[in-house]
Amino acid sequence: MSKKPKFDRDQVVANATNLYWEKGYHATSMRSLQDAIDMRPGSIYAEFGSKDGVFKASLEHYARLSIMQLHGIREASDSPLSALKTFVKQAVIDTQTAAPSCMCMLAKTVSELTEEQHDLLSVAKQALKSVENRFVALISEAQQAGEVGQDKNASELARFLQIQITGLRMYAKTSDENVPLEKMIDDLFNHYPF
């Protein structure tokens, strides 16, 4: 009995993500969200419960996308280290022209929110941590393949990468001139601490 929802949840969350990613949490209104995902308030609240519910679903969707992207690159790549480098270049360079925002949505969220939105902040933090954990796995793999010295600490290198990605994306948004991002990323992997 009954009828099935006619909307495509994945597509809806993807559209919501793009809007939230561009505008941020506070600047996104339920009204603009309704337009972006083509749903009426009642349906949205039945499915997601609240504006926060949609945002949480978006954060999780974004994190899933990021990790899938990293896995995809790894499989298409001949080495774990070059996969990492490709991922960094995509995150820093490709998003400049082909994304709702050149910032990482998770980092942007952590930057925007305070403890007033503790739950959402927590989701964003944990998502960033889980991406970092994938970095650790790839770096360990690189160590076993001899691409990275065994004396290095994989966790520290992963942390280093997160800091560089965030810093570079922020700097790219700050700067209007053309910054040699590609060269800077190459340098990351060619010098200390790699």
Added chain:
Amino acid sequence: MSKKPKFDRDQVVANATNLYWEKGYHATSMRSLQDAIDMRPGSIYAEFGSKDGVFKASLEHYARLSIMQLHGIREASDSPLSALKTFVKQAVIDTQTAAPSCMCMLAKTVSELTEEQHDLLSVAKQALKSVENRFVALISEAQQAGEVGQDKNASELARFLQIQITGLRMYAKTSDENVPLEKMIDDLFNHYPF
């Protein structure tokens, strides 16, 4: 004739800055601003014109503070390079416990705003650029003092510093565990590219 304004503009802007710094642009309401600076709407609009006007004044105040802080540290320091390091440590570590937000207000603003708020975004970007220019000056001074190799490019090093500061502050906010920030900053100045 007439009477003089009874509020202390500097104090008012300082209070507004603290609120905006903590909450960000969109999450700060004129109502909470009125409380924070203890002014009524009419007086605020007479003095600043709009919510954006107060925010602009706050961004400029924050930038001025940052540069004054850097100068202060330089004068109290025996070398340009150690002044830089002290500044980075204050920005990254001390703000964790004693500031409205552990993020840089300018970076946070660049992260939050879109071209929809072009003017404010532009003010934040230029302020960050002017801080970076002070870094260039200090690094050049360090080169003349023999603290940094003459073969290095001062502009590139300044850019590097901006990226590290932003990345570290973001990472510190992301991470709940204790991150060895001090050691990481020491490493910055002890290894490539310095």
Added chain:
DNA sequence: ACTGGAAATGAACGATCGTTCAAGTTATAT
């Protein structure tokens, strides 16, 4: 003391916010 005018006040405006819910629609099971 008086007064002109700048400064401060806070009620109020229309717009928009996140959210609710009664009514309407539709697909399925009988």
Added chain:
DNA sequence: ATATAACTTGAACGATCGTTCATTTCCAGT
């Protein structure tokens, strides 16, 4: 065909948004 329950709809709610402005307060100059 009909009944039922799931899903959709959009008007409407009270709260709050950024902003305005008629009014009141207060001080400087005479």
